[in-house]
Amino acid sequence: xxxxxxxxxxxxxxxxxxxxxxxxxxxxxxxxxxxxxxxxxxxxxxxxxxxxxxxxxxxxxxxxxxxxxxxxxxxxxxxxxxxxxxxxxxxxxxxxxxxxxxxxxxxxxxxxxxxxxxxxxxxxxxxxxxxxxxxxxxxxxxxxxxxxxxxxxxxxxxxxxxxxxxxxxxxxxxxxxxxxxxxxxxxxxxxxxxxxxxxxxxxxxxxxxxxxxxxxxxxxxxxxxxxxxxxxxxxxxxxxxxxxxxx
Amino acid sequence: xxxxxxxxxxxxxxxxxxxxxxxxxxxxxxxxxxxxxxxxxxxxxxxxxxxxxxxxxxxxxxxxxxxxxxxxxxxxxxxxxxxxxxxxxxxxxxxxxxxxxxxxxxxxxxxxxxxxxxxxxxxxxxxxxxxxxxxxxxxxxxxxxxxxxxxxxxxxxxxxxxxxxxxxxxxxxxxxxxxxxxxxxxxxxxxxxxxxxxxxxxxxxxxxxxxxxxxxxxxxxxxxxxxxxxxxxxxxxxxxxxxxxxxxxxxxxxxxxxxxxxxxxxxxxxxxxxxxxxxxxxxxxxxxxxxxxxxxxxxxxxxxxxxxxxxxxxxxxxxxxxxxxxxxxxxxxxxxxxxxxxxxxxxxxxxxxxxxxxxxxxxxxxxxxxxxxxxxxxxxxxxxxxxxxxxxxxxxxxxxxxxxxxxxxxxxxxxxxxxxxxxxxxxxxxxxxxxxxxxxxxxxxxxxxxxxxxxxxxxxxxxxxxxxxxxxxxxxxxxxxxxxxxxxxxxxxxxxxxxxxxxxxxxxxxxxxxxxxxxxxxx
Numbered sequence: 001x002x003x004x005x006x007x008x009x010x011x012x013x014x015x016x017x018x019x020x021x022x023x024x025x026x027x028x029x030x031x032x033x034x035x036x037x038x039x040x041x042x043x044x045x046x047x048x049x050x051x052x053x054x055x056x057x058x059x060x061x062x063x064x065x066x067x068x069x070x071x072x073x074x075x076x077x078x079x080x081x082x083x084x085x086x087x088x089x090x091x092x093x094x095x096x097x098x099x100x101x102x103x104x105x106x107x108x109x110x111x112x113x114x115x116x117x118x119x120x121x122x123x124x125x126x127x128x129x130x131x132x133x134x135x136x137x138x139x140x141x142x143x144x145x146x147x148x149x150x151x152x153x154x155x156x157x158x159x160x161x162x163x164x165x166x167x168x169x170x171x172x173x174x175x176x177x178x179x180x181x182x183x184x185x186x187x188x189x190x191x192x193x194x195x196x197x198x199x200x201x202x203x204x205x206x207x208x209x210x211x212x213x214x215x216x217x218x219x220x221x222x223x224x225x226x227x228x229x230x231x232x233x234x235x236x237x238x239x240x241x242x243x244x245x246x247x
Numbered sequence: 248x249x250x251x252x253x254x255x256x257x258x259x260x261x262x263x264x265x266x267x268x269x270x271x272x273x274x275x276x277x278x279x280x281x282x283x284x285x286x287x288x289x290x291x292x293x294x295x296x297x298x299x300x301x302x303x304x305x306x307x308x309x310x311x312x313x314x315x316x317x318x319x320x321x322x323x324x325x326x327x328x329x330x331x332x333x334x335x336x337x338x339x340x341x342x343x344x345x346x347x348x349x350x351x352x353x354x355x356x357x358x359x360x361x362x363x364x365x366x367x368x369x370x371x372x373x374x375x376x377x378x379x380x381x382x383x384x385x386x387x388x389x390x391x392x393x394x395x396x397x398x399x400x401x402x403x404x405x406x407x408x409x410x411x412x413x414x415x416x417x418x419x420x421x422x423x424x425x426x427x428x429x430x431x432x433x434x435x436x437x438x439x440x441x442x443x444x445x446x447x448x449x450x451x452x453x454x455x456x457x458x459x460x461x462x463x464x465x466x467x468x469x470x471x472x473x474x475x476x477x478x479x480x481x482x483x484x485x486x487x488x489x490x491x492x493x494x495x496x497x498x499x500x501x502x503x504x505x506x507x508x509x510x511x512x513x514x515x516x517x518x519x520x521x522x523x524x525x526x527x528x529x530x531x532x533x534x535x536x537x538x539x540x541x542x543x544x545x546x547x548x549x550x551x552x553x554x555x556x557x558x559x560x561x562x563x564x565x566x567x568x569x570x571x572x573x574x575x576x577x578x579x580x581x582x583x584x585x586x587x588x589x590x591x592x593x594x595x596x597x598x599x600x601x602x603x604x605x606x607x608x609x610x611x612x613x614x615x616x617x618x619x620x621x622x623x624x625x626x627x628x629x630x631x632x633x634x635x636x637x638x639x640x641x642x643x644x645x646x647x648x649x650x651x652x653x654x655x656x657x658x659x660x661x662x663x664x665x666x667x668x669x670x671x672x673x674x675x676x677x678x679x680x681x682x683x684x685x686x687x688x689x690x691x692x693x694x695x696x697x698x699x700x701x702x703x704x705x706x707x708x709x710x711x712x713x714x715x716x717x718x719x720x721x722x723x724x725x726x727x728x729x730x731x732x733x734x735x736x737x738x739x740x741x742x743x744x745x746x747x748x749x750x751x752x753x754x755x756x757x758x759x760x761x762x763x764x765x766x767x768x769x770x
Binding site: 013018052055061086138147183191194224 | 319320329333337350351624660663664666670679685687689691695703704706707708711712752753756
């Protein structure tokens with residue numbers, strides 16, 4: 001199976017370990033993983049600000065880079081949500097549609113496509129609060145959101161439960177947004193930071209040592225908030241935990 | 248600010264020390280049992296002992312775009328108000344969940360309600376005519392108003408015909424849209440709001456901050472202050488029952504003496520010509536039933552075809568709003584009482600135009616339950632007045648720009664688009680997707696700041712060219728220098744004011760890959 005690895009700009013620049021873990025994890029399953037070297041971004045920063053035309057050239061580049069793979073996999077719910085739902089500033093050719101349909105977020109790819117049953121190399125003996133990124137949760141159906149009266153399921157927790165030693169703790173507000181919101185974090189800084197402070201305080205009260213999420217951008221925001229408040233919480237991407245990070 | 252200051256409650260081992268103990272006598276009814284009706288069952292939060300001035304709403308400067316972020320920041324600068332507001336509304340969200348999860352067919356009900364609204368709105372002309380005919384047959388006078396100004400003139404005309412000078416009215420978002428109170432004040436007509444929260448807001452000369460709970464941004468001490476100033480009550484007594492009773496005592500004489508009564512409308516039933524109101528205080532009944540002249544203002548989107556459809560919405564409305572199975576009063580107004588006169592004013596005020604907007608027409612399905620506000624993490628931390636508009640919160644973000652695109656051009660950006668609003672909406676309006684769609688409309692029409700659009704244009708140019716992108720963030724140790732700017736496209740470091748900056752990585756993934764995986768020239 002030929003996989004195109006998409007490493008979002010935040011991961012590329014700030015959390016290279018997340019990209020490395022994603023690559024190694026996919027290779028553990030015997031996949032043929034390629035990293036298109038000229039990749040940049042999915043176009044989300046522009047699109048989420050309403051500037052679709054400004055995103056068109058970036059979207060075209062994305063499709064050019066990621067055509068020809070069986071699947072495109074990225075360790076980010078929000079970027080995959082962008083590609084799947086909002087990569088619409090360019091004409092929807094067969095190539096564009098193919099890329100959009102075959103782009104998967106790492107957790108759902110492991111859970112739904114590979115149907116991973118065991119992660120024998122992974123051990124993470126810590127109290128873990130899982131942070132459900134909003135785009136992954138409500139945009140690409142990672143789990144049953146707390147608002148809906150539907151049968152419970154959670155793909156990321158199913159995977160984390162396969163990691164030896166993980167002890168999950170429950171948040172009082174299990175899937176409240178952490179306030180990152182992309183450009184929102186900059187243009188509405190007071191509310192964004194307050195949401196972040198409340199989120200990390202909830203994690204602390206729940207007794208977590210580590211916060212695990214499938215999105216680096218939320219983690220970066222939360223980590224910044226926790227450090228500002230002096231809370232001893234550690235933040236790590238689910239790709240690293242599933243790949244056997246010792247922490 | 249330290250974690251202790253932000254969350255002093257942690258020390259005491261409870262979520263919020265302001266929460267009254269369940270043994271608090273003021274929370275008990277005459278039979279000694281704890282009050283457990285709709286609003287009474289919400290977690291009571293005692294106003295803090297320290298007086299903290301109530302933060303006020305957004306600054307209004309004509310048609311200039313509302314600075315919601317600025318008003319929200321001021322709201323958060325009043326931590327006691329901010330904490331009480333967030334707790335109170337989150338409590339409503341939790342009660343909503345409990346009520347919704349108590350009904351196995353909840354999601355089907357939402358779907359059904361949504362479909363009934365789709366059907367009604369796509370045959371609105373027919374149902375409006377049917378409603379009008381049924382109402383006239385019942386002896387009701389029916390008026391049509393193109394906009395808020397016409398609504399106000401029509402009501403004034405009815406009042407003048409009867410020589411009426413005082414109105415008691417129940418809460419109505421439609422009349423807020425119309426600027427009804429301000430208009431009538433200029434005409435020398437006295438209006439008394441009979442809903443407790445709305446009365447508080449009227450006495451404080453402030454707009455409602457929430458569709459269902461108009462004064463939810465105020466603490467009990469704020470209310471005590473307003474009532475002391477306007478009704479002459481004890482400024483130091485913030486007991487909820489004392490305050491509510493004071494309002495009741497001072498409002499009753501107005502109800503008994505008023506020349507006219509007015510209500511809004513929750514549902515208008517086409518087949519019977521009935522107006523249905525849902526309240527927890529019975530104030531719509533008093534407003535509608537006591538004076539000899541009664542007027543009901545109705546937004547044209549409130550129609551439902553038949554009485555059998557009402558049950559679907561009644562089951563959803565109060566569960567979504569407050570987590571109670573039903574409002575205390577669900578009142579049907581159909582015919583004038585003997586010796587009295589009854590008027591309907593059907594108001595468009597932009598609704599017909601909205602119905603023609605392909606991406607936004609489903610916002611007309613809204614039944615004004617406020618669930619999207621209660622769940623919205625941004626609304627809960629901003630206060631409803633920060634939006635500077637009739638409708639705050641998620642539903643406001645997608646409705647307000649239809650009233651004034653320039654003034655409310657900033658509002659669709661006051662959201663993280665997390666989507667919780669869409670999931671709680673009882674009529675399944677895709678609120679967060681409409682927020683996204685509004686951003687596109689506003690950017691295309693250049694209703695977003697030039698600076699922002701310029702940044703996006705620059706970002707788009709860099710991100711479309713790998714070499715330029717690599718030059719911007721490629722070198723390992725320069726990523727941090729560039730990235731806050733790159734990531735946030737903002738010359739000011741707003742990120743670092745409130746949060747710690749991320750650590751500089753040793754090298755980017757790109758550089759790692761080149762070093763570790765491309766030595767042999769493969770891939």
